[in-house]
Amino acid sequence: MTHRDRLLLWPRHAALVAISIIMLAPFYWVLKTAITSENIYAYPPHLLPERPQLFNFVDVWYLIPFPRYLFNSVVVSLIAVAGNLVLNAIAGYALTLPFIGRRSVIVLLLSCTLIPFQATIIPAYLITAHLDLLNSYLGLALPLLSTIVCIFIFKASFDAVPRSLIDAARIDGLGDVRILLRVMLPLSTPAIATNVVLSFIWSWNNFLWPLIITRSQDMQTLPLGLARFLSYMEDTTGALYAFVVMVLAPGLLVFLMAQSAFMRGLTTGATKG
């Protein structure tokens, strides 16, 4: 690297630091508000937390049924993740086999990605009502049980498994289920990780669908709890922001741990359709 090149790096670092500060400021502001004990409406606000404490986090447990929301979110997400793993893996495996109409199935799946879930809410609600699944865990998870992007992530990963390995397994008399379980999946751990992370985050963050089909507070998930907190309490208490921190922290931890799988999954999923 020449001296001139090195000099050129400083403006880039400066620009990136400025961008990082802008991107991180909202995180900081919410965290600061969550641990502050001052009147959050005082003007001018303090840039550093005044007398930091954790009362707001305790308040959350009294103000709303936090454990209930958490439990519901966890149950729905577990159903969604399990469903995605099993259904996407078998569907992705089927797409690697030769069969008549394979191309039409792929085109059908890809055109389905163009139908945003939000454009289906009214009939989806009516269908779920007919199935008698309104206000149930299964009803909450059902539309999320299989994801087209994740099917293609599995398919791409299975396609990369050497043919000779599969042929050898067939000669040894292994059936399709065993080939999938013993050969394909052990060689596809990145695809499995991507599936788990993506389906977990999609289900965990889902708001519109639970908003439509849950009737009782007992069935509400965390995002609904957050929205409900804001509309009942307004934004007058630091507890709201403590709640935000509590909701976001697990997701951010999962993301930071599985960052590379997550980003890779998004881009492969995206470029593979």
Place this chain on the structure above:
Amino acid sequence: MTTTRRTRQAAVVACFLAPSLLIFIVYRILPLVWNVVLSFEAWSPLRPPVWVGWDNYSEMLNDDDVFWQALWNTVIFLGSQPVAIALALGIALLVNSDLKGASVYRTIVFLSYPLMTVAVAIIWHWMFNERGGLINYVLRQLGIIHQPIAFLDSFAWALPSTIVANTWQVLGFFMIVLLSGLQNIPPHLYEAARVDGAPARARFFRITLPMLRPALFLCVVIGILNSFSAFDLIYVMTNGGPGHATELLITYIYKQAFGATRFDYAAALTVAQFAMLLVLTWIAHRAVGGNAGAIE
């Protein structure tokens, strides 16, 4: 391959594909068709539906000012996506290279993307707050404004404010997509251009941009879909208010369907929005040269 094995394999394929296909048929394709049918009917929960032809559409186009306002707001929201993509491209170019700490910057910019949108809405609801919000504070400290602005209660500022929040959330995603596009450009193209003495500007417009077309197309499609998924953000930040200043088609659809129980009219609105989505995607597809979204 023997016939029995072939039939067995066909059975396996059918069994393996059936559950996923069933879910997509029940929750994607059937709703699409049902929406269209519903939009030509007068629907009520207790009586059988009645065919009313184009009535819902004519009400939407002729008698519904809120529809036009929501449509206009959706168009503005869509118009902000290319701006976000351009910003993301700038950042992607900055962090694409062996810059020290590039992965840290990447993670920071991406950090807001996997967040729950409801939480993003609450965060920015607070950022824009008149008294406790950081934005009013900074603007007043810098002397740009002298009176606090209630951004989310203002007819002029509410929509731009929600757009800022949306941009903050999706920027990292656009950046990652563009970065993977940049990394797919063969380096020898740049070397050849440098040998030929092409200036940086020419390298950007002649090599980088054309080679990025598939990634840009993907960003545009995601940006278009964003105008649907912005529901969570708008619902929590402003609920379409003040008045209908931040009403998007999707929030209006929700209000008509689940607030006013007008499933038939909301279905007509959905069809209109879906048609818009398809037309825009097609235009984007053509604009990048036709084959950018090609499969395999």
